Amino acid sequence: MTRNEQFRKLLQQPNAFLLPGAYDAMTARLVEEFGFPAVYATGAGISNAQLGWADVGLTTSTEIADVVSRMADVTTIPIVVDGDTGFGNALNLMRTVRQFERAGASAIQFEDQVSPKKCGHFSGKAVISKGEMVNKIKAAVDTRSDENLAIIARTDAAAMNGLEDALDRANAYKEAGADVIFVEAPTSLDALKEIPKAVPGVPHLINMVEGGKTPLVSLKDAEAMGFHIMLCANTVLRSAIKGVRDSLEVLRRDESQENINSLICTWQERQELVKLKEIKALEDKYLQEETFEEVGQS
Numbered sequence: 220m221t222r223n224e225q226f227r228k229l230l231q232q233p234n235a236f237l238l239p240g241a242y243d244a245m246t247a248r249l250v251e252e253f254g255f256p257a258v259y260a261t262g263a264g265i266s267n268a269q270l271g272w273a274d275v276g277l278t279t280s281t282e283i284a285d286v287v288s289r290m291a292d293v294t295t296i297p298i299v300v301d302g303d304t305g306f307g308n309a310l311n312l313m314r315t316v317r318q319f320e321r322a323g324a325s326a327i328q329f330e331d332q333v334s335p336k337k338c339g340h341f342s343g344k345a346v347i348s349k350g351e352m353v354n355k356i357k358a359a360v361d362t363r364s365d366e367n368l369a370i371i372a373r374t375d376a377a378a379m380n381g382l383e384d385a386l387d388r389a390n391a392y393k394e395a396g397a398d399v400i401f402v403e404a405p406t407s408l409d410a411l412k413e414i415p416k417a418v419p420g421v422p423h424l425i426n427m428v429e430g431g432k433t434p435l436v437s438l439k440d441a442e443a444m445g446f447h448i449m450l451c452a453n454t455v456l457r458s459a460i461k462g463v464r465d466s467l468e469v470l471r472r473d474e475s476q477e478n479i480n481s482l483i484c485t486w487q488e489r490q491e492l493v494k495l496k497e498i499k500a501l502e503d504k505y506l507q508e509e510t511f512e513e514v515g516q517s
Contacts, residue, residue: 276335
């Protein structure tokens with residue numbers, strides 16, 4: 220079963236699932252090792268970790284595709300990719316679909332913000348027209364080379380135009396061919412409950428941002444509301460930031476690593492994660508020179 224087929228199967232199963240975000244190959248591998256069925260290549264996380272800047276549309280499609288290809292190289296689970304606005308109009312979006320498919324995406328999320336976009340939980344956003352976004356979704360569906368590549372349609376209209384407009388857009392995006400609907404940044408439990416009811420017949424994604432605009436709920440509660448995917452896009456990134464800060468504080472304070480062991484993984488844990496043993500086995504297999512006689516006898 221291909222990764223794309225794996226993701227389609229996840230969409231068809233009755234129960235909801237967690238989708239943690241990763242921002243590089245190492246964190247994607249960690250997500251898989253902890254048993255999650257898919258991983259999210261977070262645009263905000265990649266911007267924060269790779270560029271050192273906030274999620275305000277500074278990354279390029281090529282930079283995202285590069286990270287996704289590295290994730291695909293070290294994982295076997297489906298990768299859901301944050302495609303922002305498609306990095307331009309419908310023609311730019313078509314190129315993005317081709318790039319991300321080649322890189323290893325099993326699903327691509329596109330949103331209806333004006334480009335350059337901003338994090339869905341930032342202020343000062345703007346959205347394109349419903350009609351333009353409908354055409355962008357149709358372009359994505361027509362461009363994908365594998366029909367199992369899922370297209371996730373996100374609307375940010377609730378923050379500017381209210382929930383009613385966001386739901387109207389979501390229904391239009393579903394009709395345009397989106398495989399999953401993502402209404403970003405609802406601000407109340409009542410709004411959360413309304414979304415799956417108002418846009419039936421399609422899987423829904425809920426984005427849980429610690430400290431963001433949307434109230435946090437459990438996977439069980441999200442499923443009861445009618446959501447199929449619970450995205451935790453930057454939990455891993457933010458835990459990494461805290462861990463690095465805590466370790467650097469001890470190192471600066473003590474000028475010694477004596478008291479740092481409880482804050483870092485062990486040497487063995489690190490080497491197991493990055494597959495040193497497997498690399499050594501490949502070295503033993505392929506980097507040992509053979510004599511002519513040995514080759515001839517094989």
